Amino acid sequence: MVRSANLGFPRIGARRELKHAVEAYWKGECSADRLKAIGAELRTRHWQLQQDAGIDVIPSNDFSFYDQMLDMAVTLGAVPPRFAALADADPLDLRFAMARGTDDAPAMEMTKWFDTNYHYIVPEVSADQRFELRDPKPVAEVREARALGIQTRPVLIGPITFLMLSKAQDGTAPLSLLGRLLPIYRQLLNRLADEGAEWVQVDEPVLALDLPASAQDALRTAYAALADERPALMLTSYFEGLGDNLALAAGLPVAGLHLDLVRGAQDLTPALTLVDRDRVLSLGLIDGRNIWRANLRDTLKTLQVAIAARGPERLQVAPSCSLLHCPVDLTRETELDAELRGWLAFAKQKLEEVAVLARAAHGTSTAIEDALDDAHMAATRRRTSARTHDRAVADRLASVQTRDMERRSPFAERRVKQQARFDLPPFPTTTIGSFPQTREVRKARAAHRRGDMDDAAYEAFLKAETERTIRAQEDLGLDVLVHGEFERNDMVEYFGEQLNGFAFTRAGWVQSYGTRCVKPPIIYGDVSRPAPMTVAWSRYAQSLTDRPVKGMLTGPVTILQWSFVRDDQPRSATCFQIALAIRDEVADLEAAGIGMIQIDEPALREGLPLRTADRAAYLDWAVDAFRLAAAPVADATQIHTHMCYAEFNDIMDAIAGLDADVISIETSRSHMALLDAFAVFAYPNDIGPGVWDIHSPRVPSSDEMVALLTKASAAIPRDRLWVNPDCGLKTRAWPEVAAALKAMVSAARSLRHAKAA
Numbered sequence: 001m002v003r004s005a006n007l008g009f010p011r012i013g014a015r016r017e018l019k020h021a022v023e024a025y026w027k028g029e030c031s032a033d034r035l036k037a038i039g040a041e042l043r044t045r046h047w048q049l050q051q052d053a054g055i056d057v058i059p060s061n062d063f064s065f066y067d068q069m070l071d072m073a074v075t076l077g078a079v080p081p082r083f084a085a086l087a088d089a090d091p092l093d094l095r096f097a098m099a100r101g102t103d104d105a106p107a108m109e110m111t112k113w114f115d116t117n118y119h120y121i122v123p124e125v126s127a128d129q130r131f132e133l134r135d136p137k138p139v140a141e142v143r144e145a146r147a148l149g150i151q152t153r154p155v156l157i158g159p160i161t162f163l164m165l166s167k168a169q170d171g172t173a174p175l176s177l178l179g180r181l182l183p184i185y186r187q188l189l190n191r192l193a194d195e196g197a198e199w200v201q202v203d204e205p206v207l208a209l210d211l212p213a214s215a216q217d218a219l220r221t222a223y224a225a226l227a228d229e230r231p232a233l234m235l236t237s238y239f240e241g242l243g244d245n246l247a248l249a250a251g252l253p254v255a256g257l258h259l260d261l262v263r264g265a266q267d268l269t270p271a272l273t274l275v276d277r278d279r280v281l282s283l284g285l286i287d288g289r290n291i292w293r294a295n296l297r298d299t300l301k302t303l304q305v306a307i308a309a310r311g312p313e314r315l316q317v318a319p320s321c322s323l324l325h326c327p328v329d330l331t332r333e334t335e336l337d338a339e340l341r342g343w344l345a346f347a348k349q350k351l352e353e354v355a356v357l358a359r360a361a362h363g364t365s366t367a368i369e370d371a372l373d374d375a376h377m378a379a380t381r382r383r384t385s386a387r388t389h390d391r392a393v394a395d396r397l398a399s400v401q402t403r404d405m406e407r408r409s410p411f412a413e414r415r416v417k418q419q420a421r422f423d424l425p426p427f428p429t430t431t432i433g434s435f436p437q438t439r440e441v442r443k444a445r446a447a448h449r450r451g452d453m454d455d456a457a458y459e460a461f462l463k464a465e466t467e468r469t470i471r472a473q474e475d476l477g478l479d480v481l482v483h484g485e486f487e488r489n490d491m492v493e494y495f496g497e498q499l500n501g502f503a504f505t506r507a508g509w510v511q512s513y514g515t516r517c518v519k520p521p522i523i524y525g526d527v528s529r530p531a532p533m534t535v536a537w538s539r540y541a542q543s544l545t546d547r548p549v550k551g552m553l554t555g556p557v558t559i560l561q562w563s564f565v566r567d568d569q570p571r572s573a574t575c576f577q578i579a580l581a582i583r584d585e586v587a588d589l590e591a592a593g594i595g596m597i598q599i600d601e602p603a604l605r606e607g608l609p610l611r612t613a614d615r616a617a618y619l620d621w622a623v624d625a626f627r628l629a630a631a632p633v634a635d636a637t638q639i640h641t642h643m644c645y646a647e648f649n650d651i652m653d654a655i656a657g658l659d660a661d662v663i664s665i666e667t668s669r670s671h672m673a674l675l676d677a678f679a680v681f682a683y684p685n686d687i688g689p690g691v692w693d694i695h696s697p698r699v700p701s702s703d704e705m706v707a708l709l710t711k712a713s714a715a716i717p718r719d720r721l722w723v724n725p726d727c728g729l730k731t732r733a734w735p736e737v738a739a740a741l742k743a744m745v746s747a748a749r750s751l752r753h754a755k756a757a
C-alpha cells in the first residue's frame with residue numbers, strides 16, 4: 001500500500017492564534033496555563049485536520065512555541081550557562097529567555113533556516129559541553145496525540161544537522177561533540193518507543209549540502225549508533241536533491257529515506273536501485289515551498305515509475321519538506337479572484353493532493369479521476385493564461401545592456417562628491433528604515449482596509465506618525481534620517497501590492513521567526529510598475545527636515561525571495577523584471593530630490609543555492625539585478641543597501657559586487673565576527689555594522705556599543721564606518737527605541753572624540 005505522509009504542519013494557526021497567545025503571554029495578559037492550552041488546541045486541530053485530509057502518517061513535535069531548533073537544544077540540555085538561573089523555570093520561560101534574551105543574558109543568535117525566510121535559534125556549544133535529556137517535549141506530544149486516538153511519527157532534528165548548525169564561541173568543532181550527544185538521542189528514541197512511536201522522522205537537511213568528509217563520517221557514525229534503537233527511523237532531507245550524498249544516505253542503516261523530488265527530481269532513478277527494497281522510500285512529490293497547485297496527472301506518473309520499480313508496499317507520498325513554509329488554508333482567501341485561486345494550494349490543500357495521489361496509486365474512481373482532471377486543467381490554464389504575459393515587459397528586458405548596470409563613476413570618485421554634498425561627521429549615525437509598527441499604526445491600517453477610515457484620514461494619520469518620527473530622530477541627534485515606513489504593512493508585500501503581476505492574500509501567513517509572520521505575495525505574471533510607489537512619502541519626509549532622509553526600497557532579489565514565485569520561467573527572469581520596476585522608482589526618487597536611497601537586500605544570501613556548484617550563476621544574476629535597479633543615479637546620489645540575519649562570509653565578492661556606497665549589516669548577535677570577513681576581503685565601500693540587536697527587547701548600553709564599534713574599527717578603517725542598529729525597528733516599542741538610539745548616538749559621539757588608533 002502506498003501511504004500518504006506529512007513531514008510537518010504550520011503551527012501558527014490559520015488565524016495566527018499562536019502568535020497572539022504568545023505575545024499576550026509576554027505582555028502578562030495571558031497565563032502560562034492558558035498559553036499551553038492554546039498550544040494543545042492547535043495541535044489537536046492540526047492532527048485532526050491531517051487525519052480528515054486522509055493522511056496516514058501524521059507528524060508530532062512539529063509544533064513549537066518559538067522554534068524547533070531551540071526546542072531541540074533544550075531537549076538535549078544544550079542550554080548556555082548564561083541562562084543557568086532559569087534552570088528550574090518552566091521550560092517555556094527558559095525557551096523564551098534563550099530566544100529573546102533577558103536583562104542579564106543576551107539572546108542567542110538567530111539565522112536563516114537553509115534557503116528559507118524562516119529563522120532558527122543557533123544552538124551554542126562549547127568544549128566542555130554536557131548534554132542531558134531534558135524536557136522531553138517530543139515524548140509528550142506522542143502521548144498527547146495518542147490520547148486523541150492519533151498515532152504520530154514524531155519529528156526530531158537529527159544529531160548531525162543539530163551539531164552542524166550549532167556554534168561554539170571557544171573554537172570547538174561542534175561535530176567533535178557527537179560522541180557525547182549520541183547517548184542522549186538513544187535515550188530519547190527509547191523513550192519515544194516506550195510511548196508507542198513505531199517510527200521517528202529524523203530531519204537531516206544537511207544532506208542537501210556539499211558535505212565534507214568529516215560530516216559524512218559523522219553521519220555514518222551517528223546512524224550506526226542509532227540503528228538498533230527500537231523506533232524505525234525515517235531519514236529526511238529537503239530543500240535540494242541529495243545528489244552525490246544519495247549513496248551515503250542510502251547506505252545509512254535507517255528503515256526509511258525521504259527524497260525531495262521537487263528540488264531533486266533527478267534523485268528518483270538512482271534511488272530506486274540504491275535504496276534497498278526492504279526500506280521505505282518517501283517520495284516528496286508535492287512542493288512544500290510554493291503555493292502552486294500540482295498537476296497531479298504528471299505527479300502520478302512519477303509515482304507510477306516508483307511503483308513499477310519497487311511495488312507499492314514500501315512507498316510513501318509526501319510533501320517535499322515540512323509545510324511550515326506554506327500558508328495554512330486557501331479556503332480563507334475569499335477575496336482572491338476565482339481564476340487565480342484555482343491555481344493555488346496551501347498546506348491543507350497540499351495534504352489533500354498527497355492523499356489523492358496515494359489513493360490514485362491503487363486504481364482510480366470517479367472522484368479521483370475528477371480530482372486529477374481538475375488539477376490538470378488548472379495547470380494548463382495557468383500555463384496558457386494571457387494574464388501571465390506582458391509583451392512590453394519582455395521587450396524592455398530584452399533591451400537591457402551591461403552599461404545599464406553600471407554607476408557612472410567608480411566608488412572613490414562618487415565618495416568625494418557625496419562627502420561634499422552631505423558633509424557628514426565621522427561615524428555617521430542612521431537607522432535601517434522602519435520605526436515601531438505600533439498597535440495604533442496597525443489598527444489604522446486595518447480600519448482603512450475595512451473602509452472604516454477614509455483615505456484622507458489615513459493619510460493624515462500616517463503623515464503625523466512620519467513627522468513625529470522625523471522630529472524624534474532630530475532630537476536624538478541622528479545624522480541620516482528615515483521616514484519610518486508607517487505606510488507599509490511589510491517591506492515586500494507593500495511593493496507587491498503596487499506592482500502588476502503580483503497577487504496578495506488576506507490571511508496567507510507564514511512564520512518568519514518566533515511570533516513574527518509574513519504574508520508573501522504571489523508573483524503569477526510579468527512584473528511592471530504602473531506608478532511611483534514610495535516617492536510621495538519620501539518627498540514628504542524630506543520636506544520636514546534639512547537633514548538627509550534616505551529613500552527606502554526593497555531590492556529585487558529580496559522581493560523575489562520573499563514572494564511565492566511563478567514556476568513557468570527562470571527565477572532570474574522574474575528578478576530582472578522586478579529590478580526594472582525598482583530602477584524606475586530609484587530614478588523617480590532622485591528626481592524628487594532624494595539624495596540617499598537605500599535598497600534593502602536582506603535576502604541576497606538566503607537565495608544562495610545550497611550546492612556550491614550552483615552558486616556562481618545565482619550570484620551573477622542576483623548582483624546584476626541589484627545593479628540594474630541601483631545604477632541610474634548620479635554620482636552624488638548615495639546608494640545604501642542593508643542585509644541581516646544570515647551568514648555573509650561566503651558571499652563577500654557578491655556583496656562588494658553590488659557596489660552600493662554604504663552597506664548596513666547585522667553583526668551584533670554574532671559579536672562582530674562577520675567583520676573579519678569584511679577585513680580579510682578588504683571590502684572597499686562604507687559599512688555600518690549593526691550595534692544593536694533589534695530582535696531582542698533588551699536595550700544595550702552605550703558602552704556595549706562603543707566596545708562593538710572599537711572592535712569594528714580594528715577591522716575596518718574608521719572613516720568608512722557608519723553607526724546603526726542591526727535591522728529595522730518595526731518590532732520594537734518607542735521607549736526601547738528612544739533609549740537604544742540615544743545610547744547609539746552617544747556611542748558614536750564618544751568614538752568621534754576618541755583618538756584614532
Ligand SMILES: CN1c2c(nc(N)[nH]c2=O)NC[C@@H]1CNc1ccc(C(=O)N[C@@H](CCC(=O)N[C@@H](CCC(=O)N[C@@H](CCC(=O)O)C(=O)O)C(=O)O)C(=O)O)cc1
Pocket residue numbers: 019117437439442443445446488489490491492493512513515516517518519562602727730731
Ligand atoms: C526583516 N524581515 C522580514 C522578512 N520577510 C518579510 N517579508 N518582511 C520582513 O520585514 N524576513 C526577515 C525579517 C524577519 N523579520 C520580521 C520582522 C517583523 C515581522 C512582523 O512584524 N510581522 C508582523 C506582520 C506584518 C504585517 O503584515 N502587518 C500588517 C497586518 C497587521 C495585522 O496583523 N493586522 C490585523 C489587525 C490589526 C488590528 O486591528 O490591531 C489583521 O489583519 O488581522 C499590517 O501592518 O497592516 C506580525 O505581526 O507578525 C515579520 C518579519
Ligand SMILES: N[C@@H](CCS)C(=O)O
Pocket residue numbers: 432433434491552600602642644727728729730
Ligand atoms: N528597511 C527595512 C529593512 C528590514 S530588513 C526595515 O527597516 O524594516
Ligand SMILES: [Zn+2]
Pocket residue numbers: 432602642643644726727728
Ligand atoms: Zn534587516
